[in-house]
Amino acid sequence: MERGGCILSNGYVPVLNGQRLLLRAISLDDAEALFHCWSHPEVSHWLGTPILSSVTETxxxxxxxxxxxQENESLRFSIVLPEGTVIGSCGFNNWQLEGAYRGELGCELRPEFWGNGYMSEALRLLLKFGFESMGLNRIExxxxxxxxRAAKLFTKLGFTQEGILRQYRHTEAGFQDVAMYSLLxxxxxQN
Known part of the structure; x- marks a missing residue:
């Protein structure tokens, strides 16, 4: 793909295949599994968004x-094991090509799958897609x-913590600082 091009042609989101999992376009069929992920107290605590209360909200x-x-403003993948179990999601919350060539990623994994290297594998697939297919220069x-746990993962993947963005986002608990990490x-x- 050329730098600055459209991520999705005709609404198509590629399947990214790893050794133990795959990333595919998020779908309505994933709602129940993602509800259990996104609403889990050990996950929702870190999201900075209102907690989902039902599968319908999901x-x-x-x-x-x-x-x-469809508007090329966000791209979310479900993280799926070979037998079809959806264990989380990851993707680009936003990106800017022309003039910046950077994107911001986000990720969540159901706690019962923590510590097995699944998110590391998923994010490596996402990084490869971002740098090679989207033409990004910087991923944040x-x-x-x-x-x-997240800080350790991002550091392991080669991200550098650049600093703290003070009161960067507003949550139900008020304004919240965030740590900014980047990878060029x-x-x-690739390692």
Whole structure:
């Protein structure tokens, strides 16, 4: 894909295949599994968004994410094991090509799958897609400064913490600081 091109041609989202999982376009069929992920207290605590209260709300969120994908404003993948179990999601919350060539990624994984390297594998697939197919030069991630698990993962993948963005987002608890991490295409992310 050329730099600055459209991510989705005719609404098509590629399937990204890993060794133990695949990333495919999020779908309404994933609502129940993603509800259990996104509403889990150990996950929702870090999201900075209102907690989903039902599968119906989750479907509504998925519809909005699919609309944003059609508009090339967001791109969300479900993380799926070979037998079809959806264990989380990841993707680009937003990106800017012309003039910046950067994107911001986000990710969540059901806690019963933590510690098995699934998110590391998923994010490596996403990084490859972002740098090689989307033509990004810089990939960013923001996370709560107290989220040690996420910080360790991003550092392991080669991200550099650039600093703390003070009162960057507003949550139900008020304004919240976030830690900004970045990875450049030239940072050796392929390893």
């Amino acid at each position: 479907r509504e969120l998925i519809v909005r994410l699919l609309e944003l994908a 991630v923001i996370c709560h400064p107290g989220n040690a 295409n030239t940072d050796g992310w």
